[in-house]
Amino acid sequence: MxxxxxxxxxxxxxxxxxxxxxxxxxxxxxxxxxxxxxxxxKGLGAVIVVPMRDDETVLLVREYACGLNHYETGLVKGRLEAGESILEAAQRELREEAGVAARDLVELTELSLAPGYMSHVTHVVLARDLYDSPLEGDEPEPLDVEPWPIANLRELTARPDCTEGRTIAALYIARDYLLNEKENA
The missing domain is CATH 2.20.25 (N-terminal domain of TfIIb)
Structure with missing residues (x-):
């Protein structure tokens, strides 16, 4: 090596x-x-959260994407704040963006964006056993929350408003994790 x-x-x-x-x-x-x-x-990294409303349904959020100047449908995500653990950041972002909290949070993996020239890392967190718990966030407008069958990822990623690579990767990683968990139960 x-x-x-x-x-x-x-x-x-x-x-x-x-x-x-x-x-x-x-x-x-x-x-x-x-x-x-x-x-x-300059930050501490980020989290992207896969919030499972039930065993088959993931909650997505729709928000303005300045880089592409359109609305993008994807997962809850955000930066880690000073003094915050990965799971604490995931819980905060869930509450701010989707209006829910989770009783069960599991870090699945971490993703880099472009490791050839960026140091940024995003932690993928699976969130289950959700309950209502809204928290005001820093978004300029309320985000639309869209339930989506996690089994229909091909249909989701064919949409022109679901293009963000971290969202797509995290959804497939979580889907495979959940299938493996079910098979080994």
């Missing part, structure tokens, strides 16, 4: 609000030297 490259120098290029650009001068184990740039997250 290859060793990690040696970092000879680091430079911050264009400090931004959410990310900073870091330039790295690297030397690989075979002696090759290269300069790479990466987006260094």
């Amino acid at each position: 290859s060793r990690l490259p040696k970092i000879h120098a680091r430079r911050e290029l264009d400090p931004g609000h959410v990310f900073r650009i870091e330039q790295l001068d690297l030397e690989f184990s075979n002696g090759v030297k290269r300069t790479y740039e990466r987006l260094e997250s």
